[in-house]
Every structure is written in C-alpha cells, then in structure tokens.
Amino acid sequence: MKKLIIGLSALCLLIFVGCSQTKMAKDEVMLIGNGQLVQVNYEICSDYKSSSAKVYGCSSSFSKDLEISKSKSLLNAKSEVIDTYNSSFNQSQTMTSQDNKKGVVLDYDNKVVNQIEDTVLNYKIEYTKSFQEANGFRTFTVISMDLI
Numbered sequence: 001m002k003k004l005i006i007g008l009s010a011l012c013l014l015i016f017v018g019c020s021q022t023k024m025a026k027d028e029v030m031l032i033g034n035g036q037l038v039q040v041n042y043e044i045c046s047d048y049k050s051s052s053a054k055v056y057g058c059s060s061s062f063s064k065d066l067e068i069s070k071s072k073s074l075l076n077a078k079s080e081v082i083d084t085y086n087s088s089f090n091q092s093q094t095m096t097s098q099d100n101k102k103g104v105v106l107d108y109d110n111k112v113v114n115q116i117e118d119t120v121l122n123y124k125i126e127y128t129k130s131f132q133e134a135n136g137f138r139t140f141t142v143i144s145m146d147l148i
Helices: 002-020 033-045 066-085
Strands: 054-063 087-100 103-116 124-133 136-146
Touching: 033 054, 033 124, 033 136, 054 066, 066 124, 066 136
Parallel strands: none
Antiparallel strands: 054 136, 087 103, 124 136
C-alpha cells in the first residue's frame, strides 16, 4: 500500500512538472514584459533553421492595429528571406591626394552597398500568431522559401 501511494505521488509530480513546462508561444495570448517577449521570440524562431535547401525568415512586429501588425511582420520576414537569398555587396574605394605647402593630404572614400536584385519570392507561411501586448498587438511570422 505504501509503495502504491509513493508511486501515485511520483506520477502526479511528473504530470504537474510536465504540464508546467509547456511552450509559451503555444499557450499565451497576451505578452507582459520584455522577458516574455524574448522567450516567445526564441521559442518560435529557434524551431526554424535555414539549410542549403530552404531559407526561413522569422520576424515580429508591433502595432496598435492588428492588421497593420500582421502586415508589418510579414513584410519584415520577406525582407529577411530576400536579404539571405538574393543579395550581393558592392564595395568601391577611392583615394585622392593633394600636395600643399604643409605636405600631402590624403582623402579616402569607402562605400559598401547592399543591392538586392529583382526576384520573385515564392514563399510559404510556416507560422503566424498574434498576441496582445501593452496597448496593441505583436504578430510573429515565419516564412520559408525553397532554394532548390
């Protein structure tokens, strides 16, 4: 009888511990404070890692209007995917020199430009969820694009 009580107590303890460690992104509808925001962002974005076959874009956006929050989040995710997939850096450097009575004056100009080429973005929405936060809404969006 004593073993049965100990066994049931251990089972109840395991159930309570298991239930208390659920993911916030799945359970919460309202975010309170930066701690929850960071945790939910980590939980969502860490599930989607880019590979050689697929690129993911994970973003969030805040707005007082729900639809604007959703649109901004999707736009940020698209920008992240495009930047990863189809960008190139152009660097140019110029140097000018002038002689004067005091010596030589050198002038350097270094420009780095990130150019995104025109591309058709065939993306798939993998995850989207909106939360109430403070006096508005925060939407998390994850999109993916196949590279092959």
